[in-house]
């Protein structure tokens with residue numbers, strides 16, 4: 468289990484405002500032609516990726532450990548996703564042809580023994596061991612630089628609570644005041660930031676949403692992602708750079 472269950476549960480009702488980031492549809496499109504059905508998506512959340520695959524006629528299941536996320540996926544997209552932990556999956560060996568770890572499962576995790584365990588599980592449930600994809604969310608260089616200047620990214624750590632406190636402070640501004648702030652990052656990143664603005668204007672108790680978040684998560688550059696797989700002893704077959712994610716095929 469990750470230590471983040473309470474975080475995902477608490478954020479589930481608001482996640483739709485920010486779901487279209489990191490491993491999103493453009494990232495999926497970058498690897499779709501390599502996928503063989505049936506596909507399993509780990510960390511399926513609200514079902515953005517599962518829905519996109521099924522719309523393309525690709526048979527697909529989604530696994531997530533957060534019951535509130537599954538309830539939101541049902542309510543918002545009428546999807547029946549499967550409750551379970553990527554580190555101990557409720558599937559027989561060789562149940563799928565392809566397996567994707569979406570952003571939020573492995574990428575922000577520091578515990579490399581747990582990363583190895585999840586990848587072993589991915590291999591166990593996937594027939595074709597060549598069809599395993601692991602997503603790592605990343606920002607644009609301009610946004611990454613801004614995050615470093617604000618101490619949101621420091622020493623390979625993303626300081627989540629600090630960044631949420633900054634977002635909550637922005638949410639106190641009117642839209643007119645917000646429009647006067649210097650804009651940083653890509654269009655997608657500005658939309659992502661706007662998602663947090665909406666969340667903090669919608670939630671009754673912003674502090675509770677901040678307190679339940681982990682203080683920090685890992686944030687890896689391209690070189691650090693490659694170094695991780697070297698330490699794990701897993702050769703990278705293909706490294707795809709999408710706008711908001713790196714996708715490693717092992």
Ligand SMILES: C[S@@+](CC[C@H](N)C(=O)[O-])C[C@H]1O[C@@H](n2cnc3c(N)ncnc32)[C@H](O)[C@@H]1O
Pocket residue numbers: 468469475486490509510511512513514515516517530531532533536551552553554569570571572
């Ligand atoms: C950032 S969200 C992904 C959102 C998703 N791509 C979507 O379409 O909405 C990450 C998700 O991974 C799930 N998750 C994290 N660790 C997991 C694990 N070990 N097993 C299964 N799901 C996990 C969380 O509950 C959360 O819903």
